[in-house]
Amino acid sequence: MGKHNITMTINGESVSAEVDSRLLLVHFIRENLDLTGTHIGCDTSNCGACTIMLDGKSVKSCTYLAVRADGAEITTIEGVAAEGTNSHLQQAFHDQHGLHCGFCTPGMIIRSMDLLKNNPNPTEEEIRWGISGNLCRCTGYNNIVKSVQQAATEMAKEKEASV
């Protein structure tokens, strides 16, 4: 089995490791780095529970080899806000009851970050399509949509205040 040395930045910290060629990024994150907020819900890239930010884009880390992430900059759910604080999305999911069991939530939040980055003022339909690569079996999505809407509003307010 081929081994490779890889280095990447995860949640602002540089990590290096020797990994098997076949190691999936999601397993590297969960098992080698003990960042278990990134979840696994399928084996066909359908559920999005494993979604992380990689070089500024949301990526399903179950469909990505760890070696391919060599040199990448990664944010997982553990790194989206400073310790003890909530990002706008985290706060909105709490306020709008956008989570039940919480298993899909890290992936939903990361995916929504990407969505709002590219479309700061999405319609309900754009949000629904935007998160359609992420499955939630608990919430029925209404409140996830509301959470993303609240975060969009809060982010817009913040932007306005900063100009």
Next chain:
Amino acid sequence: MFKCKTSPEVGGMGHSVKRKEDARFLHGKGNYVDDVKLPGQLSMVMVRSPYAYAKIISIDKEKALAIDGVLAVITGEDLAQYNLHWMPTLLSDTQMVLPTDTVMHQSQEVCAVIATDRYIAVDGAEAVDVQYEPMQAIVDPYKALDDDAPLLRPDKEGQEDNQIYHWERGDRAKTDDAIAKADIVVKERIYLPRIHVASIETCGCVASYDKDTGKMLIYMTSQAPHAIRTILALVAGHVGLSEEKIRIIAQDIGGGFGGKVPVYPGYVIAIAASFLIGKPVKWIEDRSENLVNGFARDYHMDCELAATKDGKIQAFKVSTLADHGYTDSSANPSKYPTGMFSICTGSYDYEHAFAELDAVYTNKAPGGVAYRCSFRVTEAVHAIERMVDKLAAKIDKDPALLRFENFIKKEQFPYASPLGWSYDSGDYKATLEKAMDMIGYDDYKKEQAEKRAQGKLMGIGICTFTEVVGAGPSKDFDILGIAMFDSAEIRVHPTGKALARFGTKTQGQGHETTYAQILAEELGIPYTDIQIEDGDTDTAPYGLGTYGSRSTPTGAAAAAMAARKLRDKGKKIAAHLLEVSEEDIDWEVGKYFVKGAPEKSKTIQEVAFAAYTNFPAGMEPGFEATHYYDPPNMTFPNGAYICVVEVEEETGAIDVKRFVAIDDCGNIINPMIVEGQVHGGLTQGIAPAMYEGIEYDDEGNVLNGTLMDYLVPTAVESPHWETGHTITPSPHHPLGAKGVAESPTVGAPPAIANAIIDALAPLGIEHLDIPITPAKVWEAIQEAKANA
């Protein structure tokens, strides 16, 4: 409407307080079973059968064991040495842990590979060489009953055919007679296909045996950890795993929905492996294993509904064939092998009903879990609600009007149903009126008439369901003999903060918040000062767990009753502190006061402190209480759902335009959480109605065993749900609550099916089984046109 008795800060019943459990999930700090990492932990992966029915000729472990890091390959023969190769199911049937000679369904566990990590375990599983001799599988449950069908379970003494049992309830003769004499009889064979709960977290466990202490610690995604502990002790007591040595910890669960009630073979094998190897063993299903190795529903129901010519229902009869796969592992109470199916007479008042069911073995995976449904209520409601619509269509009467004319009236409660239930309360008329108002029923009727005139297909579907939840009175309900009650234990600390533990197990329902709210309501201690725990069998009081909407009917009631015990004790302490007699003390939320002199009072916190520091002579110190609640009856949540759809004739595409759900779940603990539960259940209702169904080919192969082809709805397929409530408290529940989370899963499928079939009615289409996909609609349209 419900009026809050507490301030928002105290956060008792009726307040939409935000959830206490959210923070850890939002920061990626939840503790799900796959997050457990113990020193020296090994990984277990299954070798599974490619055949639905085959003899095992040989299992060659050698190549697997030669792989560096593979420590063991466990077969049925290995387990047989300890008599652990079979286990009882929850319904006293038997299920293989691992086979010794025959595999009975595709993807059945054949042997297990234990290795130092998951990748190596998968390599090992690939390297195991199993030789099979395939046999002709029985896939069609009707064929399972043919005279020449092979006997699938010769291992069972006295089993002479493939029928598992026959069950019936009601008066067959009177029902047949009423049907024979009726003006109108509508008939249909209705199939509710196999589906899967597909919680986003699959099942799994980490078993860790400590040779020195003899303790078996098991982290498990279990909705019923205490019951599972008892079952494990029954299965493995003979090898030394007695109940006090087993500790099950169910931490955060990534969705349960009934799928995490059963004992799966993987659990038993992981436990055996840890016992034999002496190291922690983790087993986590992958998604396909999860989807293919369990199921819910799978009822074929022959229904007959009889009525007068103007639509007064007189009798209902339903004969069901239930496909259980190769063993009956339904998670039903012992005396109710068909669960609460006898709720099938619905929300309507009539005299005669008869229900019977034959359960059969086939070469399919076992399961029969109560998927977000109180044991077969979904099947029952689908049957009656489709038939009521069929009757309405037949006599050309508005289905809403037909329902109004047949509803059990408010003043008829408690209502004795023809199949033996005592419905506790409801106001069906008000609930349906509210739904019709909210959606604008009359306007849609007009719009539909206009659209029909233009040749467009638009449908309006109603479902007015009654559920039966909260098992149960222990005299009637047990799982493997264990009576179905539930428990709460409260400890109020000297500073007035509290810890409460429960026998139920949350899986996303928000118990850490809602149970704290109940205690806040009863004691006046702010919900934020109350910590809720569950899921650890070493610390939580014994309980049967969370499924069948039983947490509110049983666990929440236990919490209220335990709190009331504390209040009684507190009253004595308050009297002592205020130097009056107990009879002179009154209570209002959060404090005791002297009757007629309200300025003389003691808060609950002061009383709690006194319970440890200054209690009356002779009184037992401390401020703790436990209650095991045995409900006097089930609760009967109900609702009225209305769905509006448009169907495109050319393609069969279905567009759900509106969906309004009015639920009556009695008094509400947290409206925000109830609404969230309803949303989630509705999406799990549209799922089988339009998208999901496990399909098999003639050889018994599952055709859609991944999330690529088993279509769990995304945010795009899921409509924007509209919800509302009527409130008819349960007269026998201490809080007047009923339980809600399963109503939407039960009520949505018939509402959607009724709407789509109503849209297709102008073409002469009278029935379609769910899932109603565009392809199915398109085919039905072509057929209807060809016949026209």
